[in-house]
Amino acid sequence: MGWYHLSLLFLVITACIFQQFTPTFQSLCDAGILLVPLVFLCSSVTVGTGPMLLLAFTAGFFWDAQHVITPLPAALLGNPEVYEYTEGDVKFGYSIILYALMGFFMQGLQPLFREGKWHVSALLAGIAVFLYLSVEYLCVTFVRGDLIITHSLFLKISFTALLTMLLCPVVFWALYRLAALFHHTISYEGLARERGTTY
């Protein structure tokens, strides 16, 4: 763990804060930019497995703290004779697992990123966000029941993935700057030696 890894943790927390300011686009089926997954996905491809898992834990924890609806205490659930069909919801912490899976997915093409082909990773981040949202929706569906798949659902997921993916270059640029600042080597060690890459 170096300063670069700590700066990534800081970046994830900053993304949680900036997520509060990001708008959604009603004309695009309520699609929005998911900053926390974006920062995590871009960061995960620049670090090893250990730091990636730490980032996944942090990002997933904060994500669930904001979004997951925790069941109310029994006293506030109302008369059980009237509200007998109270449904459960996804468990707090499930996002940590999803983030880790996305991280492993991103690291699958890490060698290409380390060769400098960041655009492949950017495309992969878009696919990862699409998969993440799809799996998240399926998790919610699995717990709540009734498989509902609509056209607007597909559009919402697609537009969100696309909008998020479009910001990838900005995040990668920031990560390269941080790497340079903290003397962290992003490039593949073997290739770095061969080609004399300095990042």
Next chain:
Amino acid sequence: MKPVNFIALVLFICGVIWVLTLSERSVRRIQQTYYATMTPFLKGGSSIKSQARNFLEEIEHSKDLENQLRAIEEEYIKLRSIEGRLRELETENAELRRALDFKAKSRLNVIAARVIKRQPATWWETAIIDKGQSDSIGAGVPVIAPGGLAGKVDIASEDTCSMILLTDERCQVSVQVAGTPEVGILHGTRGRYGEEPRLILRHLSREAAILPGMKVITTGKGGLFPSNLLIGTVKEYTPGPVEGVALVQPSVNFDELGVVFIIAQKNEPEG
């Protein structure tokens, strides 16, 4: 696998197990702390958003201002003549009310709050409002908006609250179709994004005499919501082999949810 990565993976799995086995009380405490920490940013974000909206509106208005002024001048002359007639009607109405000894059946003690953030980017229909525990607001308290019931408070931190909107599946309400004995449980629907929200009313009679346009109101049963709060109007009723299901259009405009009212306390009916 490298030993370091293996250790990291083991630690990660331990961490995940710890989080997944947290009690609901602990999770709620974590979420309260999270919202309390985020409050300044949420309020800041809301302030920036409203300033930007005001600025854009101002620009838009300045363009139309001249045209509007002319139209308003014409309207003003018409309205002056209407005003005279309305005053007569107002006096007549006041007299009739006195004559009927009109009284409100019940009054709700409400606290006004502003919606500072909606979270439509996710699957959960929630919103953050700018009042919290410092205003004696706790979890489970009903929230109303112009038009009717809007949802209920989920997590209450010191200065803000997270509320579950009526359009979320998790917000269930015991309701009645006004003018009929039909009662059921109403909740939101999934999969409608960027579209008009619809609510589902279940547990109705198999062949209930429910027609589109009928009003849906809260029953007050179950101890969660006060009675007679408007929910919406029936859009469609489908009889089924076991129970009937109705689609309800909410009376609250959830796209423009600006100010809401938290029901702090329900006074006993008068008289």
